[in-house]
Amino acid sequence: MQPITKAIRTRIDHTNEMEHSSPLFLTSSFCFDNAEDMRAAFADETDVYIYSRFSNPNVQEFTDRVCALEGAEAGFATASGMSAIFATFMSLLKAGDHLVSCSSIFGSTHTMISKYLGRWAIEYSYADVLKPETWESLIKPNTKLLYLETPTNPGLDMVDLEWVCQMAHKHNVLVVVDNCFATPIAQRPIDYGVDLVIHSATKWMDGQGRVLGGVVVGNKQLIHDIYLFCRTSGPSLSPFNAWVLSRSLETLQVRMDRHASSALSIAQTLDNHPGLSWVKYPFLPSHPQYAIAKKQMTNGGGVFCFELKGGLESGRKFLDALELLSLTANLGDSRSIASHPASTTHAKLSEAERLATGITPGLIRISVGLEDPQDILNDIKQALEKS
Numbered sequence: 001m002q003p004i005t006k007a008i009r010t011r012i013d014h015t016n017e018m019e020h021s022s023p024l025f026l027t028s029s030f031c032f033d034n035a036e037d038m039r040a041a042f043a044d045e046t047d048v049y050i051y052s053r054f055s056n057p058n059v060q061e062f063t064d065r066v067c068a069l070e071g072a073e074a075g076f077a078t079a080s081g082m083s084a085i086f087a088t089f090m091s092l093l094k095a096g097d098h099l100v101s102c103s104s105i106f107g108s109t110h111t112m113i114s115k116y117l118g119r120w121a122i123e124y125s126y127a128d129v130l131k132p133e134t135w136e137s138l139i140k141p142n143t144k145l146l147y148l149e150t151p152t153n154p155g156l157d158m159v160d161l162e163w164v165c166q167m168a169h170k171h172n173v174l175v176v177v178d179n180c181f182a183t184p185i186a187q188r189p190i191d192y193g194v195d196l197v198i199h200s201a202t203k204w205m206d207g208q209g210r211v212l213g214g215v216v217v218g219n220k221q222l223i224h225d226i227y228l229f230c231r232t233s234g235p236s237l238s239p240f241n242a243w244v245l246s247r248s249l250e251t252l253q254v255r256m257d258r259h260a261s262s263a264l265s266i267a268q269t270l271d272n273h274p275g276l277s278w279v280k281y282p283f284l285p286s287h288p289q290y291a292i293a294k295k296q297m298t299n300g301g302g303v304f305c306f307e308l309k310g311g312l313e314s315g316r317k318f319l320d321a322l323e324l325l326s327l328t329a330n331l332g333d334s335r336s337i338a339s340h341p342a343s344t345t346h347a348k349l350s351e352a353e354r355l356a357t358g359i360t361p362g363l364i365r366i367s368v369g370l371e372d373p374q375d376i377l378n379d380i381k382q383a384l385e386k387s
């Protein structure tokens with residue numbers, strides 16, 4: 001059975017009403033018939049719902065569906081992508097441990113590593129995504145975890161998952177991948193040996209910019225450790241958000257096929273545009289790591305980016321000239337979104353800091369929506385003429 005069929009057909013047990021679509025279990029806690037049943041539940045002798053901070057039928061259904069898509073043994077869903085990342089670090093790292101992270105990662109993840117992990121005496125080193133040959137030398141005797149995104153946000157650089165897993169596992173280092181940009185439709189990191197896969201479900205999984213959510217899936221024992229941490233610390237996904245996200249997963253494959261085919265055709269048309277220094281999309285042959293993308297992805301995803309020749313000022317003008325695309329701090333929506341990291345999300349960093357995370361002055365990131373691709377292209381082209 002294909003992963004998407006398994007995901008669509010994974011569901012909560014029917015209630016007595018025999019409903020076709022899973023109902024919403026909007027409840028904080030679950031009842032017991034007697035003291036003995038309640039004791040057994042708390043003693044982990046039975047596998048039943050106790051309290052929605054620990055688990056909930058809607059949250060479990062969403063998690064099980066992501067596990068089906070990613071080919072994972074187990075998973076745990078959280079309130080946001082960031083809480084999934086934080087819970088993973090807190091569960092698997094302790095004082096004195098060392099983390100190697102790719103430096104080209106989502107801004108808040110970068111802040112969490114460089115600003116907060118030190119409070120728990122967890123050390124880190126950043127690895128340059130464009131110099132994979134240097135990564136092994138960053139591993140120390142206390143290195144426990146290697147963290148990366150591929151494709152990276154927003155630069156769309158790629159890491160060879162098979163290579164990184166072989167290298168890290170040789171040193172008993174766990175590999176954790178944020179697979180948010182590719183989604184399990186385009187890339188299944190566990191097939192290449194990755195230990196844990198994280199998603200901001202807020203993006204393509206929701207697909208319509210409605211709810212926040214996060215999920216981590218993979219090795220059963222590691223997930224159990226994350227579950228125990230989350231059950232105590234409480235970054236739980238709300239049953240309502242889980243219900244929304246679970247329904248969204250049923251259409252993930254058809255949506256991602258369309259997002260990716262539109263992104264590819266628009267990127268192809270814009271390649272060699274006179275106003276642009278370059279266009280980057282994993283499935284464009286001009287992408288520096290095209291071979292890696294073709295090896296481990298079945299499509300290039302729904303995001304492409306380009307560099308405006310006019311730099312920072314052109315970036316501002318481009319955003320102002322757009323008529324159709326949304327200016328909003330999200331991606332992975334049915335509506336196309338444009339962002340200019342240098343003047344918005346990363347404006348507080350120095351230019352040198354921005355460049356270190358792959359953010360050039362005229363970098364524009366486009367999250368391609370489900371509108372007609374010609375309309376998306378027309379809007380980008382007319383904005384380019386004015387920038």
Ligand SMILES: Cc1ncc(COP(=O)(O)O)c(C=O)c1O
Nearest residue numbers: 080081082106153180200202213
């Ligand atoms: C690659 C990536 N990882 C993690 C996150 C954080 O997810 P959330 O906003 O759901 O906390 C984001 C958000 O943009 C992201 O792009």
